[in-house]
Amino acid sequence: MKASRVVQYLLVCIAVALGLVLEANADCPLTRPMIEGTNRIFANRDLSGNYVPKLIQRVQTGEVLHMICQPDDIVETTCQPDNNFNPPLPMSCMNPMPATAINVTDAFCPTTMYSIGYTINNQRLELYRACYDRTNVRALYTTHTVYGKPFYPTRPDVDFSLDNVLSPADARTFTVRSIYGAFRRIFGENQTYIPNNRAVVINRGHLTPSADYLYKDQMGATFKYVNVVPQFKTINDGNWEAIERWVRGLIRCGGSLRIKTGAVGTLILPDTSRPPVPHCAILGAETKNPVPEWMYKAVRTSTNQLVAIFLTYNNIYAPERPSAPKFCEPVPCPIFLPNTAVAGFTYCCNGTNNFESDLMYATMYALLTYLHTHTYVTLLLIYCLHVLHSQSFQFPVKIFASPSIGMARSSRPM
Ligand SMILES: *[C@@H]1O[C@H](CO)[C@@H](O)[C@H](O)[C@H]1NC(C)=O
Numbered sequence: 001m002k003a004s005r006v007v008q009y010l011l012v013c014i015a016v017a018l019g020l021v022l023e024a025n026a027d028c029p030l031t032r033p034m035i036e037g038t039n040r041i042f043a044n045r046d047l048s049g050n051y052v053p054k055l056i057q058r059v060q061t062g063e064v065l066h067m068i069c070q071p072d073d074i075v076e077t078t079c080q081p082d083n084n085f086n087p088p089l090p091m092s093c094m095n096p097m098p099a100t101a102i103n104v105t106d107a108f109c110p111t112t113m114y115s116i117g118y119t120i121n122n123q124r125l126e127l128y129r130a131c132y133d134r135t136n137v138r139a140l141y142t143t144h145t146v147y148g149k150p151f152y153p154t155r156p157d158v159d160f161s162l163d164n165v166l167s168p169a170d171a172r173t174f175t176v177r178s179i180y181g182a183f184r185r186i187f188g189e190n191q192t193y194i195p196n197n198r199a200v201v202i203n204r205g206h207l208t209p210s211a212d213y214l215y216k217d218q219m220g221a222t223f224k225y226v227n228v229v230p231q232f233k234t235i236n237d238g239n240w241e242a243i244e245r246w247v248r249g250l251i252r253c254g255g256s257l258r259i260k261t262g263a264v265g266t267l268i269l270p271d272t273s274r275p276p277v278p279h280c281a282i283l284g285a286e287t288k289n290p291v292p293e294w295m296y297k298a299v300r301t302s303t304n305q306l307v308a309i310f311l312t313y314n315n316i317y318a319p320e321r322p323s324a325p326k327f328c329e330p331v332p333c334p335i336f337l338p339n340t341a342v343a344g345f346t347y348c349c350n351g352t353n354n355f356e357s358d359l360m361y362a363t364m365y366a367l368l369t370y371l372h373t374h375t376y377v378t379l380l381l382i383y384c385l386h387v388l389h390s391q392s393f394q395f396p397v398k399i400f401a402s403p404s405i406g407m408a409r410s411s412r413p414m
């Protein structure tokens with residue numbers, strides 16, 4: 001972060017803190033027991049009377065919280081001048097509405113964009129969006145807005161939901177047992193990447209983090225397969241978590257940030273034959289559920305000014321720091337991140353230099369290549385090697401021009 005930006009940030013922090021102190025008497029503090037003890041959806045009504053999810057902790061005097069259990073079970077509670085809620089919180093319910101994923105139109109997503117949230121009386125309360133590739137069982141990216149929070153309620157213990165987006169069999173390719181089997185199939189029965197069928201080496205890495213939300217229902221809504229990719233556990237718990245914490249630290253005393261988090265490329269590792277042959281690490285059948293090679297997080301202010309782009313190499317076996325891929329022009333990172341494969345080698349990228357468009361190009365290239373693996377097995381390999389050597393993402397024009405593509409596409413279930 002530039003010095004001027006640090007100063008700017010501190011000034012904003014002080015201003016927000018002063019505001020909070022001055023107005024503290026006019027708020028109803030939402031305490032940890034109130035938040036942790038409530039499993040209803042916290043919502044407000046906007047000026048047009050539509051429900052909107054409540055994303056911040058602050059509740060002002062006179063503010064009405066709409067505490068939603070089901071569409072026909074919504075309890076209103078008002079913040080009174082005496083700083084208490086009437087009726088009081090916490091407020092639980094037997095059968096809270098789960099967050100759903102519905103497909104929406106979004107020109108930036110090359111596959112299907114899902115809106116994650118709730119539908120109440122035909123109104124959508126959106127929490128985040130997930131761009132997902134159903135054909136290849138692969139989350140491409142998510143977008144959400146993160147607000148500062150004063151404390152970290154316990155992470156809910158919920159199962160990951162399928163949302164009719166992928167099959168239970170596809171979801172099972174994330175289990176430790178299945179991952180071990182896939183690695184033995186791909187890299188040889190004597191592979192040493194995964195020691196046994198109980199070791200958690202790769203887990204379900206959230207794109208939109210659960211800890212970016214304050215309320216239980218919202219944290220729980222991040223436990224969806226559309227929001228996860230296979231990520232090495234030590235990287236998830238290492239530099240990736242440090243990046244997530246850094247983001248939340250920026251808004252500790254107020255404000256919000258717009259976040260895009262995604263995965264790109266497919267991890268390639270050598271097998272056990274001599275000489276070793278490189279293979280893509282794909283956890284499911286054919287092209288389903290590939291282990292991404294890179295994960296990125298682009299952080300912007302609420303007015304869309306770029307704060308930072310992080311790009312983390314998802315490969316704990318890398319013998320050395322890889323060179324940056326073509327879509328990332330490296331710039332210094334705003335935080336110190338250990339430079340090891342196990343923590344996750346990380347670059348920060350210059351956002352003014354087409355990061356988004358070059359990234360989209362790389363993503364599209366991977367998608368098209370996957371769709372046509374039957375016809376273009378060699379292209380897949382070329383793609384793998386491209387990524388391996390971080391060479392330029394030159395599109396083979398042939399992939400568009402060949403008339404057999406249409407046949408290949410129509411013969412494949414989409
Ligand atoms: C999106 O939703 C509509 C209506 O719910 C459905 O008809 C359509 O098939 C869906 N598209 C995808 C790609 O899932």
Ligand SMILES: *[C@@H]1O[C@H](CO)[C@@H](O)[C@H](O)[C@H]1NC(C)=O
Pocket residue numbers: 188189190272
């Ligand atoms: C795996 O190792 C065992 C024991 O060293 C050996 O007998 C077997 O041939 C190896 N399998 C492969 C596929 O290399």
Ligand SMILES: *[C@@H]1O[C@H](CO)[C@@H](O)[C@H](O)[C@H]1NC(C)=O
Pocket residue numbers: 331332350351352353
């Ligand atoms: C990022 O790229 C722009 C445009 O090329 C350049 O002006 C700027 O200096 C670069 N920023 C850094 C930190 O290198």
